[in-house]
Amino acid sequence: MSGMKVSLPLTEQMIHDLRCGDQLLLSGFLYTARDAAHKRLVESLSKNGKLPVELKGQVIYYAGPTPAPPGRVIGSAGPTTSQRMDSMTIPLLEYGVKGLIGKGSRSEEVKKALVQYKAVYLAATGGAGALLAQRIKSAEIVAYEDLGPEAIYKLEVQEFPVVVINDINGNDLYEAGQKAYKRLI
Amino acid sequence: MRRINVEVITQNIAEMCCEANFNLGKDIIEGLTEALKNEESPVGRDVIQQILNNAEISSRDGVPLCQDTGFAVVFIELGQEVSLVGGDLDEAINKGVREGYHRCYLRKSMVNDPLMRDNTGDNTPAVVHYNIVPGNNIKITFVPKGGGSENMSRIKMLKPTEGESGIIDFVLETVNAAGANACPPVVIGVGIGGTFETCALLAKKALLRPLQQVNSNVYYADLEKRLCMAVNCLGIGPQGFGGRITALAVHIEAAPTHIACLPTAVNLNCHASRHVQRIL
Structure with missing residues (x-):
């Protein structure tokens, strides 16, 4: 796995320099949140503008890992489909989340919001949960424990491989990549 | 008895x-190894290599x-x-x-x-x-x-006159709309015929066939090959990052149907196409 080594949280300068198609190896902390956790986060923001975990400047990872067997930090931990989080993403970007990791394309509204709030969308390899778990050095549940696999975990990652899909200039790797390889039948 | x-x-x-959940089938590993040779996109090759490494780690360490x-x-x-x-x-x-x-x-x-x-x-x-x-x-x-690829699956009651070209269009439309969501390179199960519900079941059964095994009917074997080529012209590529290998295989299962009907179902499976069988 190749890629540029990047420390988390992402700096303003780093976000500015990232381009769609860049392969990165992330080191630092990620926060998992998927469907049910998003629903609660957004409800919490609209109620009192607060979150149970400080996510300002942080990166959210759309993942629901398998349980950790004895002696392991975490089970399999790949990305889930991001599209399901689209309708709940903008309030979080507005709040100050700077990076999102998942798989699959985002809605036009989310893409616009990424440009507006200067945040990036990254993809990890879906279905490579065993490989990605090796890059997770610690895992701790920090909110919504009752949600089981959908709880919010704080993960410490080391050289976690991702690809930049949407940068702050409005570029989209899914569109550009497909265009480059599309053939007429 | x-x-x-x-x-x-x-x-x-x-x-x-x-x-x-711990062992990717030999047929899928073989298909991915072949895909690695044929993929032109560097990031696409990197993804396929990650998937192959993932399979090794999974069975060695007992991580799903x-x-x-x-x-x-x-x-x-x-x-x-x-x-x-x-x-x-x-x-x-x-x-x-x-x-x-x-x-x-x-x-x-x-x-x-x-x-x-x-x-x-x-x-x-x-x-x-x-x-x-x-x-x-x-x-x-x-x-x-998996839920991700299941969510991207579709069924459509085509008109009998839409025939083969209607089916091809529907499969391409479905795979294109799924994009990266279904975790390409995908395996595509296509059910044709039967009723509304049996058609969907045919599509799922089509996913169970070993990757390299073609339909026993010559016409459908040829249609599988043409569909796979057409899907791989879409340019979606491994994980949707752009590339040649969007599908590892297309499998069709067909069944008798009604004079008024041409149901077609497309059941997508991610590259981690898992299935095991035992006979007792």
């Missing part, structure tokens, strides 16, 4: 839950291939000369799923109701398809089916 205690089925199902350890889909082919004893078959299957998912630390993804959405905590109920066949064996196929 051959007597089989349902406890035997429970034990086998429990083992199969673990086996399927994917965190989505799926719906527990079970196909039972029950020989009509078998007499099942010792309890309720349906319950025996669910007990096997419960034990397997617990024992191997697999994710429990089932919710009790589509709208209430309370997690059942043990990945039951299993989705079971029974078929009564001649003979005195039981064939069990266990398929952990």
